[in-house]
Amino acid sequence: MSFKIAIIGAGSVGFTKKLFTDILCVPEFKDIEFALTDISEHNLGMIKAILDRIVEANKLPTKVTATTDRRKALEGARYVISCVRVGGLEAYADDIRIPLKYGIDQCVGDTICAGGILYGQRNIPVILDFCKDIREVADTGAKFLNYANPMAMNTWAAIEYGKVDTVGLCHGVQHGAAQIAEVLGARSPGELDYVCSGINHQTWFIELRLNGRPIGKDELIAAFEAHPVYSKQEKLRIDVLKRFGVYSTESNGHLSEYLPWYRKRPDEITRWIDMSDWIHGETGGYLRYSTETRNWFETEYPQFLEAASKPIDPAKRSNEHASHILEALETNRVYRGHFNVKNNGVIANLPQDAIIESPGFVDRFGINMAAGITLPEACAATCMASINVQRMSVHAAIAGDIDLLKLAVLHDPLVGAVSTPEEVWQMVDEMVVAEAAWLPQYAHAVPAAKERLAKSKVKTREWAGAARRSVRSIEELRAEKAALKQAG
Structure with a gap:
């Protein structure tokens, strides 16, 4: 080919x-x-x-x-x-830094919030x-x-x-499934069959079978609580599992941003997160990780180049969807995965225009979604809150409508749990001004936003967040890597 x-x-x-x-x-x-x-x-x-x-x-x-x-x-x-x-990373730093001034503590900040x-x-x-x-x-x-x-x-x-x-x-579904398979004692992730559906980063394992045997809520809760690592790292996800009855695909830290109950007060944030790795809820965790990764790659590039001389091992092919989709489309070897597409009735209790993440099959005829899914009501309600924000955000971006943008931010679940309308209006003005170089559709709105900021009396604070770690130097990263290698 x-x-x-x-x-x-x-x-x-x-x-x-x-x-x-x-x-x-x-x-x-x-x-x-x-x-x-x-x-x-x-x-x-x-x-x-x-x-x-x-x-x-x-x-x-x-x-x-x-x-x-x-x-x-x-x-x-x-x-x-x-x-x-x-x-x-320059604009991303503002995505984290400016909301912190208004009390909004994000772990990742790249989906909603x-x-x-x-x-x-x-x-x-x-x-x-x-x-x-x-x-x-x-x-x-x-x-x-x-x-x-x-x-x-x-x-x-x-x-x-x-x-x-x-x-x-996205790869959240695969990661979540691997966790579930592990806590249930599966010898390999392939022993777990599942239906996972919702919207990106808020996808739910609504049906689970291990070697054909149905897995219920109580068994799954017990398995996670007994796990020596996940019981500590995934406290919030386990709590959501107990209340909703189904497990979420998304990491502990990311999931905490989409729900208005866990990150609205600093003392609550520290109760639900784990600091062993950024993905479990650290303030600005992904920004720190991305910064360190970039610095590490620049310094260690010769080693990456040397590693590229090794033969490709098909056994190490990753579970990222892209190669499997292309293989199915081109060779007709059928692939089952979870894809983000327009709903169009696939999930019965989510809007038709929403972008959902749900199971589908790929062959020469394209991506064919499995229709007729109904989410549990609590899962649908949580997805709906984000979908409404996403829709307004897309429309605001297309039109360059700063007023609609502010309404979208106001309706974000975590923002609404933390900030007043006056704070949201000023925060959006501040973010649009700070990121103007990448927001051409808002160029007409920047001068007025600057004027409002100059006159504003809304108070802010310089706050690093509830659980912030500093970016590690290359020397620190190298020492930690060497210590881990020696330990194990």
């Missing part, structure tokens, strides 16, 4: 390498072309050198090109994969540019695979306004 895959945001070096090696685990794909594109020539150079080394080491005919000219990369592409972070909503405002204009290029220069009927957050908002904009065949992809 010979076709072209374009990867936008290919400068996300580690993730691009994973996608690349996964795809080349499919024997029929050795003759394809990868076209890498990014706004950073430096990152493009690093990732191309790594992928070229992989191709050379495995004696493959695979072609790899790299360019900052996105349209050139997309020319003739059958598949387009996006893993961009618009605004980079104040940070996720502003992240969506930065992404959506760029997503629509991608879609325009795909319509104009990519292969007819090209499929757009979006890995970038905020997943639901980006996918919603691409489908509704970009008019491109789009699917959103």
Whole structure:
């Protein structure tokens, strides 16, 4: 087979390498072309050198090109994969820092909540540019695979306004299933069968079977509470399991941002999170992790390049959906996964226009969703609160409507539990001004926002959050890595 895959945001070096090696685990794909594109020539150079080394080491005919000219990369592409972070870590830092001044403590801040909503405002204009290029220069009927957050908002904009065949992809379901399989004592994750449905980062394991045997709520609770690690790291998820009756896909820290009950007071935050790793609830945890990862990669790049000389091992193919979807579409080997698509009746008790994450099957005919799912009422209610925020956020981003943007932030569950309307209005003004370089649709609103900020009497505070850790230096990371290696 010979076709072209374009990867936008290919400068996300580690993730691009994973996608690349996964795809080349499919024997029929050795003759394809990868076209890498990014706004950073430096990152493009690093990732191309790594992928070229992989191709050379495995004696493959695979072609790899790299360019900052996105349209050139997309020319003739059958598949387009996006893993961009618009605004980079600079804008992301404001997504965390500014809401903290108003008492809003986020662990990740990239899906909803104040940070996720502003992240969506930065992404959506760029997503629509991608879609325009795909319509104009990519292969007819090209499929757009979006890995970038905020997943639901980006996918919603691409489908509704970009008019491109789009699917959103995440790995939360796989991670949650692996946890469940482990606590139930499965010998491998494949022994667990499940139906998991909802919206991205609020997906629910509504049916579980281990080797064909149904698993009920009480057995699952007992299994998690008996686990020596997850009983400490996933306290909030276990509490939600007890109250809702089903387990959520999302990590302890991420889930805490979507629910208005666990992060609204500093003393409550520390009660429900775990500081053993960022993903369990640390304030600004993902920002710290991303900063450290970037610094580590820049310093340790020669080692990453050396590792690229090893043969590709198909047994180590990851469970990221992209390679499996492409394999099913091109070879007709059927793949079952969980995909972010427009609802259109798949989940009966969620809105038709919402972007859902639910089971589907892929073959030559495309992605075929399993319809007729009804979520438990509490799960649907929690999803609905986020869907309403997502819808307003998408519409605000499309129109450049700062008033609608403020209403979207006001209706966010955690923001509403912490902040007053006056605080929300000022916070949004402050975030739009701080991130103006990445918000072209709000350029007309920035001068008035600056004037309101100059006159505002709403009080803020400088607050690091309830559970903040400092970014570790390369030397500290290296020492910790060496200690872990020695210990085990």
